[in-house]
Amino acid sequence: MDRRHLTNFITVADAGSLSEAARRLHLSQPSVSQTIKDLERDLGTVLFVRGRRMTLTPAGRALVGPARQTLRAFDNARAAVEAVESLDSGRLDIAVVSGYAVDPLSRLLEQFHTRHPRVTLRVIGAAFGTEGFETLRRGEAELLLSDHPGPYPRHSAISVPTARLMAVFAPGVGDVGAGPRISLAELLRHPLINGLSAESAALGRFVAYLAREGLPLPTSVLETDHRDLIQHLLLAGFGAALLPEPEADAARELGAEVRELDLPELRKAFLYYREDPLSPAARAFVELVPSSGASGR
16 A cells, blocks of 8 residues: 555545546546555455445545545655755754864854754764764764864765964953064963863864974963853953954953964864765755865765
8 A cells, every 4th residue: 555545545535436536636547446446455345335436335434534644644744855855944963073163163053044044953062083973973963073184984074164263361461462463472471271172183283383383382271171161261360262263252352352373273174974965954054165175085
């Protein structure tokens, strides 16, 4: 029994004759008649009393309600799929490593929501390095934003632009100069609230850059992955911090001192997804990222 059987059955029941049902279905009468016979054989009972009119038997009358409900369920299922395909509904799960949610993920989320406001977005945390790919393997997320470099086996990766790092100080700090820029050596004279996770690739790049420049390791007064804690303690005078420009701008609005730095690109982000077919929502999200950074295996 399939949708065709039930559709023909309901049409014959409503029309009262095979010829009229065939006309409504744009089929031949023998084809409709054979479908009804096949349905009766599958169910092991007669559904119609044949005569000048096709009259329902008690079994046929019992089938009408469930048949209509089943056809409505088919229509609802199709409508749900079409809504997801057209991005009028659906859900997208994204995993992100610490420190990359505000930048660059929030920018992409804003763009996606503007274009597809009916798609529900869910963002979860992911571990750094290869462990973070477990969120994709277990199906907890369809996309992963990580600083893990290069394509991972059976995954595609797109390089996502990130904002530059800024030096951020507590309000009223008097020894950072009045100009818009500060040297890294000057920054390192201040105790730092370190928001670069020990497991992140960004910290490794930072330490390597310090070694190349002959600069000492910073004096860390606090190490944390909690971004809201960094801003709170920074504003309280706990220490200085290196923050992506969007977070630095938010701190500036609260009174923090912000300076530019001459630094290479330390924070590199990659959007990963499995080589399995993506959902329409995930495809649309990936298309927000410049295609020039795409790579895969």
